[in-house]
Amino acid sequence: MxxxxxxxxxxxxxxxxxxxxxxxxxxxxxxxxxxxxxxxxxxxxxxxxxxxxxxxxxxxxxxxxxxxxxxxxxxxxxxxxxxxxxxxxxxxYGEDVADLAVVLLISVLRRISALDRYIRSGQWTRLWDYPFGFKLNKKKVGIVELGSIGSLVAKRLDPFGCIISYDSRSPKPDVPYFYHPDILSLAADNDVLILSCSLTDETHNIVNREVMETLGKNGVIINIGRGELIDEKEMVNCLVEGVIWGVGLDVFDNEPEVPEELFGLENVVLSPHSAGMxxxxxxxxxxxxxxxxxxxxxxxxxxxxxxxx
Amino acid sequence: MxxxxxxxxxxxxxxxxxxxxxxxxxxxxxxxxxxxxxxxxxxxxxxxxxxxxxxxxxxxxxxxxxxxxxxxxxxxxxxxxxxxxxxxxxxxYGEDVADLAVVLLISVLRRISALDRYIRSGQWTRLWDYPFGFKLNKKKVGIVELGSIGSLVAKRLDPFGCIISYDSRSPKPDVPYFYHPDILSLAADNDVLILSCSLTDETHNIVNREVMETLGKNGVIINIGRGELIDEKEMVNCLVEGVIWGVGLDVFDNEPEVPEELFGLENVVLSPHSAGMxxxxxxxxxxxxxxxxxxxxxxxxxxxxxxxx
Missing domain, CATH: 3.40.50.720 (NAD(P)-binding Rossmann-like Domain)
Structure with missing residues (x-):
């Protein structure tokens, strides 16, 4: 062995x-x-x-x-x-991965890591003198693959008042969430996409520019699956151009390499493939x-x- | 007016x-x-x-x-x-404050802000070459004042598999969480303390060195109430000495001043009184x-x- x-x-x-x-x-x-x-x-x-x-x-x-x-x-x-x-x-690792999805989502919406950096750099000199974040309550969250981890994410987001939906080839029986037949339909109807699917030929770059444009300028993407689920280069472009609002990423195309353009962006939270760690x-x-x-x-x-x- | x-x-x-x-x-x-x-x-x-x-x-x-x-x-x-x-x-602000308590807790346990800084500084050059965080599941969480916000926090932490308790003068009817008669008993039996109480003469510096020593070296404190609930100087000492493990703070004694000793600590997440923002x-x-x-x-x-x- x-x-x-x-x-x-x-x-x-x-x-x-x-x-x-x-x-x-x-x-x-x-x-x-x-x-x-x-x-x-x-x-x-x-x-x-x-x-x-x-x-x-x-x-x-x-x-x-x-x-x-x-x-x-x-x-x-x-x-x-x-x-x-x-x-x-x-x-x-299921619970830890689901926990990470939730903390990345709230960190992006509420700018947790950005505000922590802001205080540590000594910039906090006046009360409420920083950009406000966004509320999680009533956000529409689409889960890409409601498998074991996606289901744990949904269960956790439920008491935060999120409105949850998922995509798959056909509706899953006994699932209380809204159903969409594909990722474009899911992106069109949600504020947030959480990628918890496995990487296959079918899911490679499943989040492309069209999906991000459909998600829209207030959209947030959380990736706890694999870097290759997203067209990483287009994602960087979309963030810089304001096509989407923010991302929380635990995974990248070519780990441990991370596109340096992300380092300067405030609406981005980066995690070093630590979902189960x-x-x-x-x-x-x-x-x-x-x-x-x-x-x-x-x-x-x-x-x-x-x-x- | x-x-x-x-x-x-x-x-x-x-x-x-x-x-x-x-x-x-x-x-x-x-x-x-x-x-x-x-x-x-x-x-x-x-x-x-x-x-x-x-x-x-x-x-x-x-x-x-x-x-x-x-x-x-x-x-x-x-x-x-x-x-x-x-x-x-x-x-x-109730839901936002409760959301912040949860995100601060997971951020401290899983080192979310520290890992984000780590990647942005270009230090991530080898997979899994960073200190691991801790799991939220099965952590024992004590809520100091199970009022409206404390209850929202408890409701959110439930599906993460946390074991929740609270302190008050007498047990609350119809509350499914464990009861403790005072904060010392709560600290002795929990991994985490979440301060969601209002500031009164009775709660001023309710978290003193004795409480932190009782919580112990793996202990985490989250403060979304008021800075004066904690003896801030002793808290800094306890963090530096390893009496407790970490803190997530949205509030401070003398805002916007934050003790500079905290800026260099990795097990600390700082938020600029943004709970409801x-x-x-x-x-x-x-x-x-x-x-x-x-x-x-x-x-x-x-x-x-x-x-x-």
Missing amino acids: VTNAHTRIKYQIKPFTLLYTHTSPDPIPDFLSSHAASIRAVVSVGRLPITAEFISNLPSLEIVVCASVGVDHVDFDECRRRGVVVTNAGDA TAESLNNVTEVTLSNLKAFFLDQPLIFPIELD | VTNAHTRIKYQIKPFTLLYTHTSPDPIPDFLSSHAASIRAVVSVGRLPITAEFISNLPSLEIVVCASVGVDHVDFDECRRRGVVVTNAGDA TAESLNNVTEVTLSNLKAFFLDQPLIFPIELD
Whole structure:
């Protein structure tokens, strides 16, 4: 079994032996090839792409255990072809990600980070001498993909008095929110879009200039999914031109690179892909990851297997 | 009728004539004395103290209309003695203040403003290379005064999975939260204290060093009430010494002065008394203020009269 950087799995568990890429002086490809025959499992922490080439270099590989919810960095076609199974962290981060969506939204509307910078820079010298923010109550919030995380976001926004809607191919039964058949219709009818969908060919750049123009000049976008859900270059243009009002971003196209044009904008709140990064959730994820590994090596049912079809 | 700076009341309403202190070249005392005989109402916007001396200089004064929720800047004894009535903005800001309490809490726990500064300063060069925050879910939150705003805060925090309690002299009927008889007991049993009480002789410096030591080194305090609820000097000491973990502050002892020691602390989020300051609520407050004024001059029931006893 092999694991890359930042894992918290610091101890050896009986049913398997751990090999660490990040404590080896060798580059990852050399390290992998020197252990290739013995590696049956890979623990993927972070977003190092688990490509077809990576997988083909490990002839004994049977499982990729992801310590993440998103698994778009794993080549599913190759896993399917080779019969490699993939697991993820299930709902380990769900609450934290939903919390982040809410705090980014209120921070953008109420200018929380901007006002904090304003005070720290010594500019607060007169009461109420700063631009006012906007009220959350009665804002119309459209959730792009009302999956497990989107639903947690909706549940949290409900008592703030937000009016919530979502888009999907067909209305979901038993969901009390307004339905829209597509993102353009959702953008046309809402003040805020929250992106909580996974990244697929269909959702790549799902927020393009047309969607932002439709959302309009008071519109706010919160992205807690993946950077590639938004056409990042057009988003920067739209912010600078006032096509939309503000954004709260936890994810970016090419992390950790962030478009520098955003650094000077006040209606923007930036977070370094920290949606699930709380001390408590990382402990939780460590447990889930270890449990998936143990289950695999002990031939027991996996906890969060991914459907590759 | 006289009104001080920043009011949005820019037009004249039939039943009264408006006099503006902030457009007059005269200092406020001179301005008031030159119109003293005719002034029957004062609109108080901001926190200019409406002292006994201020009131005694206006022999015809019958009402002080406050465009704020807090009215601790008005000398109630003198109003009572003179038979001057006082009104406030009722619940005009309630939702915004509650929203701010929640966003300050999550911002402190999840380091939102600190991470935003971190990215803007160009320090984000490696994924997950920053201190992690803490999870809101299952945090024990003690609300100091479960009044109208405290209740709105509790309602909002409920779906985040917080465990909520409050202190008061006796348990409130029909309240589903845990009860504590005093703030020390509340601090001992909680991770977070949210101060949403009004400032009185009893609540002045209600959060002293003993309370902070009792709350403990992982403790977070959110103050959306008045600066004087906390012993500010001891709070700074406690933050620097690690007696408590973090604070989110919308109010300060001597606004707009903020203790400079706070500017360098990462577990602190600062807001410039902006709890109710949204464009939407200010419009709402303007309406409430005008309605109270009109009601007074038309001899109709006031909308939000304050009990002075």
